[in-house]
Amino acid sequence: MSAVPRTSPAPTGRSSRTGTTGAVLHATRAELSKILTLPGVWIVTGIILALDVLVMSASAGLYAEAVANITPDGIIEIFIGEPQAATVAVLDMLVASSLQIGVFLPIPAAVIAGQEFRSHQLGLSVLAVPRRGRLLAAKVLATTAYLLVVAVLIAGISTAFTYAAVRDWNPGLLLTGDAFLGQGRFVVFAVLFSLTGFAITVIARSTLIGIAVTVVLLALTMMRSPARTGPGLDAFLPAGAGRNLLLDAGANHLSAGPVHGLLVLVGWALATTLIAGITLGRRDAR
Numbered sequence: 001m002s003a004v005p006r007t008s009p010a011p012t013g014r015s016s017r018t019g020t021t022g023a024v025l026h027a028t029r030a031e032l033s034k035i036l037t038l039p040g041v042w043i044v045t046g047i048i049l050a051l052d053v054l055v056m057s058a059s060a061g062l063y064a065e066a067v068a069n070i071t072p073d074g075i076i077e078i079f080i081g082e083p084q085a086a087t088v089a090v091l092d093m094l095v096a097s098s099l100q101i102g103v104f105l106p107i108p109a110a111v112i113a114g115q116e117f118r119s120h121q122l123g124l125s126v127l128a129v130p131r132r133g134r135l136l137a138a139k140v141l142a143t144t145a146y147l148l149v150v151a152v153l154i155a156g157i158s159t160a161f162t163y164a165a166v167r168d169w170n171p172g173l174l175l176t177g178d179a180f181l182g183q184g185r186f187v188v189f190a191v192l193f194s195l196t197g198f199a200i201t202v203i204a205r206s207t208l209i210g211i212a213v214t215v216v217l218l219a220l221t222m223m224r225s226p227a228r229t230g231p232g233l234d235a236f237l238p239a240g241a242g243r244n245l246l247l248d249a250g251a252n253h254l255s256a257g258p259v260h261g262l263l264v265l266v267g268w269a270l271a272t273t274l275i276a277g278i279t280l281g282r283r284d285a286r
Contacts, residue, residue: 027138056161063165097158102190106197114207151190192265199272
């Protein structure tokens with residue numbers, strides 16, 4: 001009587017998903033290691049953080065003087081002729097300080113995305129991770145992790161300088177839930193906006209084009225201030241959406257609410273990443 005050969009059980013859906021997750025995580029670690037070895041990324045990040053310190057240092061005297069002149073009824077005048085409630089104004093100033101530098105984060109994102117196209121190393125990456133959807137997911141996750149750290153550093157710098165201005169008035173203000181929520185919203189904006197720049201760079205296969213498109217999006221927001229032209233396009237541009245998400249509506253001319261701003265930012269990041277995945281899958285690995 002011949003022995004009946006044993007057959008291995010078919011892989012279950014759970015084991016398949018576990019294997020896919022493990023492969024993505026392994027690829028993500030490899031992509032993150034690649035990012036951390038790129039001199040261009042370190043240089044651009046260093047310039048952005050140094051610029052943040054320089055700008056905050058230049059504004060420190062103005063903020064300290066405004067805080068010192070807070071009236072007994074809690075009114076501050078950071079800009080001449082614009083009195084505001086001190087607590088709201090300081091928290092708005094805190095987030096605005098992060099925002100003014102956070103708009104530069106798509107630049108390192110574009111450098112990360114474009115480095116393989118400049119050096120023609122994409123083919124090697126595809127050989128290591130043949131499934132391009134998995135490769136793009138790993139790149140997005142690794143870039144998100146890097147951008148998250150840089151965004152937190154920017155938020156930390158603005159918090160430190162703001163604390164120096166308010167420590168003799170209300171040092172506990174920056175430890176309140178509103179302060180953490182504001183900076184948390186900034187981090188979300190910075191990552192989503194930068195991922196949009198990352199995806200545009202992948203679509204164009206050019207760092208310069210990725211940066212140029214981001215600059216155009218910023219310029220459109222600046223030119224179409226809702227205070228002058230009404231909401232219009234501003235509410236649907238990523239920089240305008242970031243302003244709507246982060247700033248106080250009572251002290252700023254905004255084009256929509258924070259929920260609308262968040263949805264617009266998520267929409268830009270998802271739509272551009274989806275298009276990037278389609279183009280990456282259809283083009284030659286070169």
